[in-house]
Amino acid sequence: MKNSTPDRPIALIVGASRGLGFAVATEYLRLGYEVYGTVRSDAHTPLHDLREAGSDALHIERVDVTSTGEIAALHDRLAAQLRGRTIDVLFVVAGVSLAPQEARAIDMSDTDIVTTMLTNAIAPLRVIEGLDDLVGPDATIAVMSSGQGSIGRNETGGFEVYRASKAALNQLTRSYAARRGADRPLLLMAPGWVQTDMGGTGAPLNVSESIPALVATVEHQRGIPGLRYLDRHGEPIPW
Numbered sequence: 001m002k003n004s005t006p007d008r009p010i011a012l013i014v015g016a017s018r019g020l021g022f023a024v025a026t027e028y029l030r031l032g033y034e035v036y037g038t039v040r041s042d043a044h045t046p047l048h049d050l051r052e053a054g055s056d057a058l059h060i061e062r063v064d065v066t067s068t069g070e071i072a073a074l075h076d077r078l079a080a081q082l083r084g085r086t087i088d089v090l091f092v093v094a095g096v097s098l099a100p101q102e103a104r105a106i107d108m109s110d111t112d113i114v115t116t117m118l119t120n121a122i123a124p125l126r127v128i129e130g131l132d133d134l135v136g137p138d139a140t141i142a143v144m145s146s147g148q149g150s151i152g153r154n155e156t157g158g159f160e161v162y163r164a165s166k167a168a169l170n171q172l173t174r175s176y177a178a179r180r181g182a183d184r185p186l187l188l189m190a191p192g193w194v195q196t197d198m199g200g201t202g203a204p205l206n207v208s209e210s211i212p213a214l215v216a217t218v219e220h221q222r223g224i225p226g227l228r229y230l231d232r233h234g235e236p237i238p239w
Contacts, residue, residue: 008034008057012078012087014065014127015094017045020144020191023211024093026050029057031219033089036078038063040094065094065123066115071130078134086136089218092124093144097162105160113161120165125172138184140222145169145188147231152238170229170239177227185221188229189214190237 009032016025016037025037025047036059037047051058059081063074078087096119098112105113124143135141148159149166170188177186191210214232221228229237 006085008032009088010034010036010082010085011089011091012036012038012131014038014063014090014092014124015040015144017047020194020207020211021093022046022050023207024091024215025058027211027215028089029055031215033057035059036061036081036087038065038074038094040064065092065127066118068126068130071126075131075134078131082134087131087134087139088136089140089142089222090128090131090135091142091144091218092127094123095120095144097159099159099161101158103160105164108161116161116165117168120162121168121172124169125176128176135184138223140185140187140218142185142187142189142218143169143173145173145190145229147190147192147237149188149190150229150237150239174227174239182226185224186227187218187221188227189218190229190231192232 011028011033013021013025013028013035015021017039021037025035028035034057038061039045039047040062042062047058047060051060061074061077063070065071096116098116099108128141146166147153148163149170151167154163173186173188191214192205194205194207194210210232217230217232217234220234229239231237
């Protein structure tokens with residue numbers, strides 16, 4: 001376990017093992033951040049490969065975001081490593097999609113529905129609340145939402161439970177912002193439909209077309225308090 005490096009800003013990427021989260025972690029490393037990336041299990045991931053390739057500014061922590069106990073344990077480990085420093089960017093990327101586009105909500109199992117809602121909607125808020133005192137007062141908090149979470153844009157249907165989970169995430173984040181006040185930038189980010197294990201090979205965007213632009217948008221929003229729901233280019237998305 002290494003302690004943080006005082007001369008670098010700190011980014012915590014929750015859900016960084018592969019896919020979008022891995023790309024976000026890689027981009028913050030490129031920008032000169034010290035990055036703490038979380039993985040869900042002890043399995044070897046692309047994030048471990050990156051660390052083994054010599055990324056000394058990368059630290060890997062394990063947490064299952066659906067477990068409040070594991071979030072609390074992550075808090076304590078991070079507090080010990082940060083030694084009074086605070087996180088400059090908290091980006092919660094972890095999420096799941098457990099059904100194909102055409103699957104109807106009424107046909108999904110109760111277990112898959114609950115897992116999707118817990119992981120995509122409830123867990124990000126638990127992470128934000130649970131790590132709040134480690135996040136700097138002027139830090140940026142970002143959560144990976146989706147354009148499919150927009151109720152106003154839903155004219156085609158599909159991905160019913162996934163859509164509902166992202167809409168719920170957006171609503172819960174608005175409630176958090178109303179309760180907490182607009183003291184920090186709080187961003188719900190939509191990366192577009194991206195080719196990943198979750199997005200599939202038929203998605204129109206690859207990771208390099210989405211994530212660098214998305215991270216640049218998050219960086220551009222630093223220091224601007226308030227809740228915003230944005231696409232990767234910084235354009236507002238209708239709720």
